[in-house]
Structure formats: structure tokens, C-alpha cells
Amino acid sequence: GAVVSQHPSRVICKSGTSVKIECRSLDFQATTMFWYRQFPKQSLMLMATSNEGSKATYEQGVEKDKFLINHASLTLSTLTVTSAHPEDSSFYICSARGQANTGELFFGEGSRLTVL
Amino acid sequence: LAKTTQPISMDSYEGQEVNITCSHNNIATNDYITWYQQFPSQGPRFIIQGYKTKVTNEVASLFIPADRKSSTLSLPRVSLSDTAVYYCLVYAGFKTIFGAGTRLFVKA
Numbered sequence: 409g410a411v412v413s414q415h416p417s418r419v420i421c422k423s424g425t426s427v428k429i430e431c432r433s434l435d436f437q438a439t440t441m442f443w444y445r446q447f448p449k450q451s452l453m454l455m456a457t458s459n460e461g462s463k464a465t466y467e468q469g470v471e472k473d474k475f476l477i478n479h480a481s482l483t484l485s486t487l488t489v490t491s492a493h494p495e496d497s498s499f500y501i502c503s504a505r506g507q508a509n510t511g512e513l514f515f516g517e518g519s520r521l522t523v524l
Numbered sequence: 525l526a527k528t529t530q531p532i533s534m535d536s537y538e539g540q541e542v543n544i545t546c547s548h549n550n551i552a553t554n555d556y557i558t559w560y561q562q563f564p565s566q567g568p569r570f571i572i573q574g575y576k577t578k579v580t581n582e583v584a585s586l587f588i589p590a591d592r593k594s595s596t597l598s599l600p601r602v603s604l605s606d607t608a609v610y611y612c613l614v615y616a617g618f619k620t621i622f623g624a625g626t627r628l629f630v631k632a
Contacts (some may be wrong), residue, residue, distance in 0.1 A: 414567075442620065451611070452568070452622040501567045503620075512558055513613075513620060515567035 410436045412504050414516030421492055422524055428488045429519045431502030437482035438504035442513070443475075446499040458485040492523045528612045528623040535629050542599045544626050546612030549593050557588060557595045560611045562625070568611060572597065602630045 411434040421427050431441055439460045444452040456477050457465045464477035474496075476488040489496055499520050503513040529547045536542045548557070556575050560568035572579055574586040574595070585598040599606060611625040 412567075444622075451624050454619060454621060457619065499565065503567070512556075512570060512573055513560075513568075515560075515569070518565065518567045520565065 410434075410504070410514040412438075412502065412514045412516045414500075414502055414519050416519060417517055418520045418522075420522045420524065423493055424491055426488055426490045427492055427521060428486055429500055429502075429521075431485045431487070431504070431516050433483045433504045433514070436504075438485075439482060440505050441479060441485040442503045442505075443477060443485075443487050444501045444503070446501060446518075452501060455487075460485075489521065492521070494523045497521055497523045527621075528614055530610075530612055530623060530626045532624060533627040533629065535631065536602050537631050538603055539601050542602050542606075542628060542630075544597045544599075544610055544612075544628070545594055546597070546623075547594045548612070548614045551592050551614050554615075556615045557586070557592075558613045558615065559584070559586065559595075559597045560613065562609045562611065571610070602628075604630050604632060606630050 413432045413434055415430045419427055441458040443455045445455050446452045454467050455470045458477045458479040460479045460482050466472045474490055479485040499518050501518045503515045556573055558573040559571040561571050562568040572581055572584045572586045574588050576588050579586045587596040607630045609625040609627050611622055613620055
């Protein structure tokens with residue numbers, strides 16, 4: 409099946425710094441990617457939809473200036489957590505929709521962010 | 525957007541068949557039903573997808589009644605390694621919203 413890779417898998421940063429997480433579709437072109445956040449023992453929460461070549465669409469309650477999304481190519485989307493604070497510590501997951509119009513999503517391995 | 529409802533948790537023993545049912549009352553005509561498995565600190569992994577009736581692959585079966593308002597994931601003989609959270613997703617147009625999922629715990 410299609411492969412989506414995230415990097416880094418784990419990152420620890422100091423409060424106030426910015427962190428960038430990359431999401432790559434390795435063997436297919438993804439015009440649309442999705443970013444989720446997941447807190448312990450909770451479900452995935454959709455943060456934003458990333459569209460290649462255009463601005464991301466953010467879900468209600470997600471600060472677009474804090475979570476910067478860039479989808480500059482058909483195989484790469486990035487999420488930058490700006491001025492990170494401890495409450496931003498979470499598991500961030502990206503996904504890309506497959507070619508078929510059946511809704512199947514391919515997920516990255518996830519990135520665990522810890523803000524000290 | 526189609527909303528899904530699943531049991532919060534289920535317990536089973538090794539070797540048993542486990543059936544997890546998901547309700548999606550307002551599923552749209554063009555929506556597919558997809559099930560994912562997630563282990564701690566990993567991204568969800570595709571299990572099976574269907575539109576109607578029954579679909580079977582090497583790891584699971586998916587039963588969808590004619591009205592498509594629910595679906596049942598069947599894991600034939602679970603093992604300890606099947607302990608995970610299982611999500612039922614309905615392709616709602618463009619966005620995919622996760623429900624709470626079902627936490628399956630398989631005991632020896």
C-alpha cells in the first residue's frame with residue numbers, strides 16, 4: 409500500500425521555540441493531506457486540511473497563526489508549531505488521501521512533541 | 525458530516541472472534557466505510573474498507589447491511605497483539621472525522 413512518512417518521530421523543545429514536522433508521501437502524489445492532533449487516550453482530532461499550492465483549511469478552534477501548514481509540493485506537507493508551549497505537547501499525525509475516490513487514508517507514523 | 529458511534533471498549537480472549545459494530549445513521553450514498561487500527565504512539569493503520577454487503581481480506585471481515593446505517597468489523601481469531609483501538613470512519617465528502625473508537629483488550 410501507499411506509504412506516508414513523518415519526521416521527526418520525536419521532538420523535545422523549549423517553550424517559545426518553533427518546531428517543524430514533515431509529512432511525505434513516498435510513492436504517490438497527494439494533492440491533499442490532513443493534520444491531526446491526538447492527546448493521550450483520546451481520538452484523533454482533525455486540525456487542518458493541507459492542499460498543494462493553496463492555503464490550508466483549518467478546523468474551528470485551531471489557530472492558523474500558531475500551526476503553520478505548508479504544502480509546497482505533491483509529496484510534502486509541513487506543520488510548524490510556532491512559539492510552542494507545554495500545552496502544545498501532543499502526538500501529531502498526518503495523512504494523505506489515496507488516488508481512488510473511496511476515502512482511504514494513509515497515515516504517517518506520528519510525531520510526538522514535548523514542550524518543556 | 526456522517527457521525528459514527530462505537531462501543532468505547534471491549535474485552536476478549538485469545539482465539540475468540542471479536543465483532544465491533546459501528547453505527548452511522550446519516551451515511552451518504554457515495555460514502556465508503558473504512559476501519560483502522562491504532563496502537564499506542566503510532567499512526568492508524570488500514571484494516572478494511574467496504575461499501576455494502578460483505579468484504580473479507582486476510583485479517584478481517586466487514587459486514588454492511590442493506591441500509592448501510594451500521595457496519596460490523598469481525599476479527600476471526602484475535603491474539604494479544606490485536607489489543608488496540610479500532611476506528612470506524614465514513615468518508616464524508618472530503619473531510620474524515622474520527623469518532624471515539626473502540627478500545628479492544630485481548631486477554632490470555
